[in-house]
Amino acid sequence: MIGAVFIETLRRHWRGMLWWGFGSGLLGASQLLVLQDATTIQQMGELMATLPPVFIDAFGGGDAQYMGTPAGYLGSNFFSLGLIIFAFYAVIAGLNVIANEEDRGQFDLLLSLPLARTRLVIEKSAAFALMLIGMAVIVFGCIAGGLLLVGTEIIEVDMTRVLESVINILPGALAILMFTVFVSALTGSRPVAVGASAAFVAIGYFVDIIGKSAPDSPFGGLSVLSYHRYYDGVFVMRDGLNIGNMSILLVVAAILFAVSIGLFNRRDVGV
Amino acid sequence: MEHNAIIQTQNLSKQYKGNVYALKNLNLDVQRGEIFGYLGPNGAGKTTTIKLLLDMIRPSSGQAQLFGSDVTRDSVAVRGRLGFLPGELNLWERQTSMQIIRYIGHVRGGVDLRYVHELAERLQFDLTKKVRSYSTGNKRKLGLILALMNQPELLILDEPTSGLDPLMQQIFNELMREARDAGRTVFLSSHVLGEVQAICDRVGILRSGVLQSVQRVDSLSQADFRVVTIRFQAPVAAGFLTAIPNVTDVHVHEQEAKFQLYGDFDPVLRALSGQYITSMEVEKPTLEDIFLKFYNTDGVRQTEPV
Secondary structure, three states, X not given: OOOHHHHHHHHHXXXXXXXXXXXXXXXXXXXXXXXXXXXXXXXXXHHHHHOOHHHHHHOOOOOHHHHOOHHHHHHHHHHHHHHHHHHHHHHHHHXXXXXXXXHOOOHHHHOOOOOOHHHHHHHHHHHHHHHHHHHHHHHHHHHHHHHHHHOOOOOOOOHHHHHHHHHXXXXXXXXXXXXXXXXXXXHOOHHHHHHHHHHHHHHHHHHHHHHHHOOOOHHHHHHHHXXXXXXXXXXXXXXXXXXXXXXXXXXXXXXXXXXXXXXXXXXXXXX | OOOOEEEEEEEEEEEEOOOEEEEEEXXXXXXXXXXXXXXXXXXXXXXXXXXXXXXXXXXXXXXXXXXXXXXXXXXXXXXXXXXXXXXXXXXXXXOEHHHHHHHHHHXXXXXXHHHHHHHHHHOOOOOOOEHHHXXXXXXXXXXXXXXXXXXXXXXXXXXXXXXXXXXXXXXXXXXXXXXXXXXXXXXXXXXXXXXXXHHOOEEEEEEOOEEEEEXXXXXXXXXXXXXXXXXXOOOOOOHHHHOOOOEEEEEEEOOEEEEEEEOOOHHHHHHOOOOOEEEEEEEOOOHHHHHHHHOOOXXXXXXXXX
């Protein structure tokens, strides 16, 4: 039956998604405690202005004056790391598409059923992509709920920009999810998929940060290859969504997904 | 179109890196309504064959068909008509049996829960528990329920009775006979000779990836040698027994000698004429004796296939 794997994947993993969503959302909402104190924000802005660019870049880069505003503070202290927070969940989710079940020998039974490998990967990936969206909804709910609780007249943050910042995390998270699926489809090895995906996330992040700080170094050139370069964690709160960058990440995710299906269809499973 | 050959392979081979053949030039036909035993020691290539039939691994050369359809090209369609029990059944430990049965049932497009309960009752199996709480035998029972619950046309069972107690093995044998009587086909791999002898119609013997022989089980039991055990009054040397024509596998322990005899008794009786014999037993070979004719301890085939 079409959708059986999708529904089963949701049934088994929705609780985990809730935990991750509320954990990340409460982390975001906790920033509101600081945002209530205008003096602290002002002092943070003044501090930022004194920092060398490399430190500013570590917080997402750029404009120290903007970072001294509530929106800038939320952008640099939560959304700049938003993708890394989501990346943990995306890697775990990606492992659950192929590598975990193949590693445990559970595909022996599953692939003896009238279930095409393509359908298996599509349904499981779709379920985890949906749960990434669910996690984003919870994170937005936590931050928006916190803002409403405190009052938007006290913390001057545009709710639409908060929503956009949360949406902005999704293409990058999807690309990381698909990278994990890709390594799993290629190798069928859980340890390799864990290691490669963790390296992908960490190296991509640091190459981008170092590349921004030292654009003339080799990292400056390499940073175009980093997924993190196309994630505007800080400035969506000020400028809105960057559709171009989001599209690049979505295209990368789509390519990785298509290649994963091709690879998984071609190789031996469970050997 | 209805095919009488449910499983067919032509020169099916699987080769891994380093020129290692897990399966070499397998030519096999399994007919509708038979129970076919696929016999061989561990590592002989039984599971490789099954994985090839289920399209989990792809052949290096040759091809295979189930129900007349290519197992790779039409894999989804053919898998819709079979039930499979893996040799090592790894299930989702945190799920209950019923949750797994429903999941597998949904993927298959539906399941008759009344039949599931009937199977569970016959196998004395509790469907409400989580998989992690089951013993090896109970996991095996769940695997059998999953394989049988859709009453598929073909059952592919890899070492199906490992971990089952003797009572459950009897119930398993009944279930297999019922499946055959209903016109279904069973392909079971095993290294348990008694299991094969009890229920199989034909048996294929596999060694080191090569199919040695396919025989009817009843013809195997009528093999043209007998197992002879002679007890002498005094200890004897093995030498004079091995010199007798058509005598093989001579084992002598003090006054007792055991050997296999092909053909007539006359040369043996003549050779023994000077000895004082206290007793002599002649037995038909068990399937195990026949099996050992194919695989002696150093893995060298000793005789021509029976």
